[in-house]
Amino acid sequence: MNHQQFFSGLVSILNKVMKNISIYLSLILHIMDLPGPIHDFLLVFLGLGLILGGIGVVLLTNPIYSAFSLGLVLASISLLYILLNSYFVAAAQLLIYVGAINVLIIFAVMFMTGSEYYKDFNLWTIGNGFTLLICTSIFSLLITTITDTSWYGIIWTTRSNQIIEHDLISNSQQIGIHLATDFFLPFEFISIILLAALIGAITVARQ
Template sequence: MNLAEGVQIVSFGILAVMMLGAALGVVLLNQIVYSAFLLGGVFMSISGLYILLNADFVAAAQILIYVGAVNVLILFAIMLVNKKEEFKPVRNRWIRQGATALVCVGLLALLSTMVLATPWAVDTTTVNASSTIIQIGKHFFSDFLLPFELASVLLLMAMVGAIILARRDFIPERKATTTEVETALTLPERPRELSGS
């Protein structure tokens, strides 16, 4: 093992410990703001793992999109809502906790089986050290142009829906009078000066 492999193994160990610790903090902490900040730590650790895999574009996209947009949006939503809800004890809570634990153990068993059954040997003689951004750009605007545009339209629809849901609280509710109800179902009349000419 040379120096480069040793640095990669140590970096992988540090990033893995950071990611697992931050992920446990996201799940186990009671303060939701701390959980959101630790989620940013998870995203940054994942981008470090992408850098170790020579996926420079995916690492930059991970930081720009997830840390810079999604995590900041989650933090804004948490800080704007600031809703405090009292804890209410639930009857038969142990059934839910048992079902959750069973699902988690099943997922852990499936993922462990996949990790142990996958051949992880990599041929390092054909590693391309050049940047992958040009190839990704070519694929985005040739082979995957339609899914790329559909994803942008879907994100636009989600943003418009979020704005409508957020603005709904500011629209005052006004009771309609009987004349408004009657005139709402009729067509508006043409102005008098336009109808004579």
């Protein structure tokens, strides 16, 4: 029970730290505009954190380390949303994925018995070569797509035609209105799918 209490306290601390970081960073970005070099540095820093966390999720064989790496990935995505001035999406990402789903995964791993997962820290196992090949192929494809895309033209078109409006992205009221009107049917369909998954999980757990 000692390691379970330790991980429980650690998860609680990480949760509070991530929430405070999100709040403070959003306040800083809201008060002042970041210079270009600082903004680019934060983008690169969060991108590296996202990549390292993703590699940890794939390569680490201990589920608890993999779950913490997944938390790093989700937190980095949330901070990237903050840099894009989409505070509502960032808060939803942080609360739902990091604060709920990832914590649930960590608790599920903590309450496993010792025979259900590896306790040692192995970085490579049989079969990871195939996974590495697929991940490397996808990564190379993404890099090729990014380098071949004319990002300047996309940014210029977006700004000139006002395709993306700042108020529409950052205003939670507008998002709620669109969810209740334009996207009402997909929203309810997703809720039905989640309800079916929850009923199935309860049925399996009862057996």
